[in-house]
Amino acid sequence: MWKHIAANALTFLIVALFLFGGVIAWGTNEYSAEGPLDQAICVQVRSGSNMRLVSVDLAEQNAISSPAIFRMGVDYSDKASLLKAGSFLVPERSSMAEIVDIVTRGGQSTCGTEIVYRVGVTRVVAQVRELDPVSGRFVELADFDPAEVGETPVAYTETRAADDTQYRVVIAEGVTSWQVVQALNSLEFMDGEVSDIPLEGNLAPDSYQVQPGDSVAELLAVMESSQARILASAWAERADGLPLSSPQEALILASIIEKEASTSDERFDVASVFVNRLNLGMRLQTDPTVIYGVTEGRGVLGRGLRQSELRAETPWNTYVIAGLPETPIANPGAATIEAALNPASTDFIFFVAKTLDPRDGHNFAVTLDDHNANVAIYRALEAERAALTDN
Template sequence: MWKHIAANALTFLIVAMFLFGGVIVWGTNEYSAEGPLDQAICLQVTPGSNMRIVSESLAEQDAISSPSIFRMGVDYSGKASALKAGSFLVPEGASMSEIVDIVTQGGQSTCGTEIVYRVGVTRVVAQVRELDPATGRFVELASFEPSEVEETPAEYTETREANDTQYRVVISEGVTSWQIVQALNSLEFMDGSVSEIPAEGMLAPNSYQVRPGDSVAELLTDMEAAQARILATAWAERADGLPLASPEEALILASIIEKEASTSDERFDVASVFVNRLNQGMRLQTDPTVIYGVTQGQGVLGRGLRQSELRAENPWNTYVISGLPATPIANPGADTIRAALNPADTDFIFFVAKTLNPRDGHNFAVTLDEHNANVAIYRELEAARAASEGN
């Protein structure tokens, strides 16, 4: 009898092990299989949340088939403690495994409602926008210039009061360090105020995600570190034979190119003009350096240059001095720094705007006669506009 009982017990154990193994295989496949979500969603993970709360939220939104399998998969992968707070875009059909990666690997939110402060060369714009998960595109809810309005839009106020609002500061290429500091100091949700202006050119234009209470000084430090990395990499990958003695000189040249290039495509040609002029011992003769000598980077000149300013002796006026100006004249972007250190192979030493619209780019020339012809075309366009405005 005991042999019979033992045999039955062994059989039961074998069957149980087989069934258990089948459950594990099924659960593993379910964890990695395409999920039931038929349209992308924005998953909110609040600070202090955990994987149980996240799994229940996902189940309520029909993004996963089983909260239990989701949590077991998280535990098995060892990622339970890596959950990040934020708003995360979960694409349609995402598997449980992919969702876990989304909420544990990302350092920044990828969807939701955000307030974006765009620091441009001529103005600062506050924008309220929300990502539409279905299309993957942001929908603008409000846009305004903080310095130009007496009362902020209701959409901005409501978004500022929401707990899950994200904040982003976008620095445009060609903005000066003074402009950046002034803009950051004016942001009501950031902590502290900075009086010392970082070195011109050493703040990387980019998009920076920030949080209420973040320090202005720390954000500037991050920008400086980013620019230092960009410059070091570009310098290490520079072309041979450049008339630049140091990364600092490369940054100065890049800042001039940033101010002169009208389109991203012509950065390398503009770079070639200035490199060719430096190699030939010609003065750079570029207006943005004169403007910087007048404003010291503190705002926009807002008018044409005077003859007295073109003749003024200062460390930035490249109509008067030879070689590069004393410092950068703005903060150039990464692509422009790379262009300065890898210019196009041309013989160009002149350029002038093609049309009255700066976005149309420039006409480049090798000889003075070619350049004068291009200038004559531009002057005709100016005269035509003046005549039409006079009528």
Template structure:
């Protein structure tokens, strides 16, 4: 009898082991299998959260088939203590295993809110954007002037949200004074900039920052980036250019930057100024005169006066020969490369095609041809004035 009971018990135990093994294999397959999501979602993991809350959120959004299997799988993979707060893009059909990896690997949030502090040539603005998971693109939800007396109340909510990312976007052609002044308005940064950076030394680009970053440290990042760009362009420069040093090339690049916003035109504009230098002609460019007046402290806000065009200053290229003593703005990579690899041309003049700067310029090899282009531009000005 006891032998029969023992035999039955053993059989029952074997069946249980097989059943458990089958369930385990099924659960492992479920954990690694393609998930039920039909479209990407943005999953927010709050500080102090745990896998139970995350699994409930994922189940509620239809991203996983079983919260229990998700939690057990994460525990089996020894990931439960690695959960990171943030906002994460969960792609469609993501498996539970892939989602576990997404929320535990750390690093920057991959969706949610992004606050961009844009420093432009004529204005600065703060943009708050949120990623639309369905299209994988950021959509603007708030925009305002950082210097305004009243900052939108919603900004504080966005700024303090878990996973919010912050970027400083520096436009080509801004001056160092503008950069320092606008960074003072960026309230997620700390510290002072003790000394105004040399003009031209800051690389226009987008810089990711975190709350509490030091302003002086960010300036140093911008300077290091510009040094790398300039050194690389100088090493790959064309032969026979009229620059004795990389700094002179940087000055030329800043002039090119201020004369055109069209990327395709920069090598041609650079060729005009290089041709002028090589022929001993004056550069005769308004942006340098303007910089001599403003010292880079914001736009002039009016047209140049004849007296200003005749006045001798280190930056009045209608009067002085050669380059001004320093750059007149912070040029971007494209303008630096154009200054060091200008187009081959015989052009020595150019003037805007239309009243819209986006339409580019007419170039000329002779003064007669240039005068015709200028006359055409003046007619457009007169037509607009009479409308």
């Protein structure tokens, strides 16, 4: 009798273990399988939230088949403590495992409504936009200059009042450190006005996600750390034989290229011109350095250069001084730093704008005769425009 009971118990245990293993296998498969979501959604994870609340929200939006399996998968992968606040784009058919990775990997929010402050060379623009999860494109709700006196767009006011609004500061390539500080100090949602201007060239142009109450000084420190990493990496991979003795000289050259290159495609050719000139002992003779000598990076000149300014000796006027200026003249982007340290292999010594639209790039030349011919073409375009203006 006892043998019979023991045999039945063993059989029951085996069956139970088999069934339990089957349940685990089924749950594991469900966790990794394609999800039920038929179109992309934006999932908002509020500060202080947890995986239980997230799983309920995902189930309500039909993004997962089982909140329980979702949470068990989170626990098994030991990611419960890695949940990040923000708004995250969940593509259609995402598995539970993929969704967990999306809301725990960190980094910037990938969807939702955001206010973007774009700090450009000539002005700061505030933009309110919302990502359409289905198309994956941002829908612009408002675009305005916050410095201009006038009625603030309703979309901006409403978005500023919402708790889940994201904020982003985008620094354009070629902006000076003074311009960056002025722009950040003017942002009403950031704290701690800064009076000391970071060294020119030391701020990395990029897109930075910020939050209300963030410190201006801390954001500037992030920009400086980022630029230092970019410069160190590019310097380590620099081409041989460059007429540059230090990363700082590379940064100075990159800042000039940033102000002169009209298109991203011609950065490496512009870099080759300046490298060739340095190798030949020629003066760089570039207008942006003269302009920086006049403004010292504090705003835009807003007019043409005078002959007296072209002749004036400043630490930056490359028509007068030999070699590189004393400091950078702007904050160059990573791509331009790369171009400065890995220029194209050319014999170009000269360049001049192709047309009156700077977006059209430059004509490059090896000889002075060819350069003068290119200049003549440009002067003819200037004369043609002047004649049309007079009429």
